[in-house]
Amino acid sequence: xxxxxxxxxxxxxxxxxxxxxxxxxxxxxxxxxxxxxxxxxxxxxxxxxxxxxxxxxxxxxxxxxxxxxxxxxxxxxxxxxxxxxxxxxxxxxxxxxxxxxxxxxxxxxxxxxxxxxxxxxxxxxxxxxxxxxxxxxxxxxxxxxxxxxxxxxxxxxxxxxxxxxxxxxxxxxxxxxxxxxxxxxxxxxxxxxxxxxxxxxxxxxxx
Amino acid sequence: xxxxxxxxxxxxxxxxxxxxxxxxxxxxxxxxxxxxxxxxxxxxxxxxxxxxxxxxxxxxxxxxxxxxxxxxxxxxxxxxxxxxxxxxxxxxxxxxxxxxxxxxxxxxxxxxxxxxxxxxxxxxxxxxxxxxxxxxxxxxxxxxxxxxxxxxxxxxxxxxxxxxxxxxxxxxxxxxxxxxxxxxxxxxxxxxxxxxxxxxxxxxxxx
DNA sequence: CTATGTGAATTTATTCACAGCA
DNA sequence: TGCTGTGAATAAATTCACATAG
Numbered sequence: 392x393x394x395x396x397x398x399x400x401x402x403x404x405x406x407x408x409x410x411x412x413x414x415x416x417x418x419x420x421x422x423x424x425x426x427x428x429x430x431x432x433x434x435x436x437x438x439x440x441x442x443x444x445x446x447x448x449x450x451x452x453x454x455x456x457x458x459x460x461x462x463x464x465x466x467x468x469x470x471x472x473x474x475x476x477x478x479x480x481x482x483x484x485x486x487x488x489x490x491x492x493x494x495x496x497x498x499x500x501x502x503x504x505x506x507x508x509x510x511x512x513x514x515x516x517x518x519x520x521x522x523x524x525x526x527x528x529x530x531x532x533x534x535x536x537x538x539x540x541x542x543x544x545x546x547x548x549x550x551x552x553x554x555x556x557x558x559x560x561x562x563x564x565x566x567x568x569x570x571x572x573x574x575x576x577x578x579x580x581x582x583x584x585x586x587x588x589x590x591x592x593x594x595x596x597x598x
Numbered sequence: 599x600x601x602x603x604x605x606x607x608x609x610x611x612x613x614x615x616x617x618x619x620x621x622x623x624x625x626x627x628x629x630x631x632x633x634x635x636x637x638x639x640x641x642x643x644x645x646x647x648x649x650x651x652x653x654x655x656x657x658x659x660x661x662x663x664x665x666x667x668x669x670x671x672x673x674x675x676x677x678x679x680x681x682x683x684x685x686x687x688x689x690x691x692x693x694x695x696x697x698x699x700x701x702x703x704x705x706x707x708x709x710x711x712x713x714x715x716x717x718x719x720x721x722x723x724x725x726x727x728x729x730x731x732x733x734x735x736x737x738x739x740x741x742x743x744x745x746x747x748x749x750x751x752x753x754x755x756x757x758x759x760x761x762x763x764x765x766x767x768x769x770x771x772x773x774x775x776x777x778x779x780x781x782x783x784x785x786x787x788x789x790x791x792x793x794x795x796x797x798x799x800x801x802x803x804x805x
Numbered sequence: 806c807t808a809t810g811t812g813a814a815t816t817t818a819t820t821c822a823c824a825g826c827a
Numbered sequence: 828t829g830c831t832g833t834g835a836a837t838a839a840a841t842t843c844a845c846a847t848a849g
Contacts, residue, residue: 398817398818399817399818400817400818400819401818402797402800403797405796405797405800406790406792406793406796406797407793409796410775410793424829424830424831425830425831426830432777433777433779435819435820436830437819437820437821437822438818438819438820440830440831440832440833441818441819441820441832441833443831443832444831444832444833448831448832449831450830450831450832451826451827451830452825452826452829452830452831452832453826453827453828453830453831454827454829454831455829455831456831468800469796469797469799469800470799470800470802471796471799475799477795483695483698484691484694484695484698484699485695487691487695488690488691488692488694488695489791490691491690491691492691492692492791492792493751494775494790494791494792495791495792495795497792498792498795498796500792500795500796537799537802538795538798538799540795544700561799561802561803562798562799562801562802563798564791564794564795564798568617570639570640572640576803578798578801578802580794580795580797580798582789582791582794583613583701584696584699584701584702584771584789585613585699585701585702585704585705585707586613586614587771587787587789588684588702588705588707588745588747588771588787589612589613589616589676589678589705589707590609590610590612590613590676590787591745591769591770591771591785591787592676592677592678592682592744592745592768592769593612593675593676593677594769594785595677595744595768595769595785596768596783605839605840606839606840607839607840607841608840631807631808631809632808632809642841642842643808644841644842644843644844645840645841645842647808647809647810647811648810648811648840648841648842650809650810651809651810651811655809655810656809657808657809657810658808658809658848658849659807659808659809659810659847659848659849660806660807660808660809660848660849661807661808661809661849662807662808662809663809
């Protein structure tokens with residue numbers, strides 16, 4: 392079943408595998424079996440094997456998977472083999488948390504620009520990034536920034552999205568709960584914290 | 599197909615419907631057709647009808663769905679008909695963003711307690727919540743706090759989760775990228791910002 | 806005549822079980 | 828013998844199409 396389309400749900404799991412494999416690589420481990428990786432990540436071993444099989448033969452029967460080879464390949468599939476620069480829009484509480492978030496690094500992301508509509512924030516430096524006025528968003532075309540994060544409060548999300556698209560961004564991570572409409576070729580992933588919290592009580596046992 | 603088990607994917611969509619319906623309710627709208635709601639939310643109308651059909655007959659053919667009735671019912675299913683108090687652990691950048699986040703209110707959540715391991719932060723007041731030492735986590739049993747949010751950096755997530763479970767929490771929203779193991783009856787929903795960002799490049803067109 | 810509700814068809818994803826390779 | 832890779836079986840979710848109710 393080599394080289395066929397990777398199911399969306401498998402793509403969703405690739406960053407999990409990648410994180411785990413990077414961790415193991417730091418421990419100087421050379422290879423790992425699907426079963427050990429399963430125990431480590433909390434994902435079934437047959438699901439891991441199936442997912443890996445979508446993009447080729449990487450395992451050695453009787454031994455397991457070569458960690459470095461797998462890392463390299465998953466990075467390539469996710470297009471993380473090159474680093475990506477990210478523009479942040481909105482430097483409120485959430486935006487500042489994004490700027491300070493250490494977790495982007497392992498995937499090769501660099502939050503390289505920050506914008507805010509509030510003129511009072513312009514010029515301020517947060518985590519080595521100078522906050523610029525939102526009107527300067529157009530200059531992204533010069534830098535090689537291809538991803539945008541929307542962390543503005545309220546209902547400004549759509550106009551920010553429009554500006555990001557005009558500035559040449561290819562993908563958007565949207566923290567606002569508002570629907571964003573963009574050209575089909577632009578991918579939007581929305582994270583709505585409140586919405587995730589909202590389905591937690593459903594699963595709670597009352598006793 | 600009345601009153602059968604609601605599929606997980608439908609449960610995931612209920613908070614979206616709820617948000618939209620609450621918005622429409624504020625506009626004093628009385629009822630809405632699945633098609634109008636579909637246009638409004640960007641979800642197919644047949645999927646909306648199917649989802650609603652899982653928990654009963656709420657629509658009137660030729661008219662649409664009664665908004666207030668639907669809101670009340672979805673809230674009940676999600677167990678949001680009663681308000682929930684939430685304990686936050688970790689008051690770093692992310693934790694402070696959570697404390698300031700305005701989006702929890704519409705679902706009836708109240709972040710009522712905050713904890714931090716850093717003694718220097720104890721007693722500090724953020725958004726009207728006094729930060730307590732993490733050792734005081736046990737007192738949750740007295741307050742009616744049933745949800746926890748883990749916003750600690752690094753690898754402390756598991757011990758925080760253990761403490762939250764011991765304090766009687768029923769559900770956890772976990773912002774750390776580390777795997778958390780809890781008793782089966784406790785539900786954990788993990789939000790990993792970096793992981794969501796990591797699958798964005800995959801969908802980017804190169805041209 | 807409009808819009809719901811739902812069986813049936815289809816698509817997608819997960820799980821199993823085992824042949825075959827090192 | 829241990830572990831991969833994958834067809835086949837199962838389960839789950841989505842999409843369709845239309846009978847039916849107001």
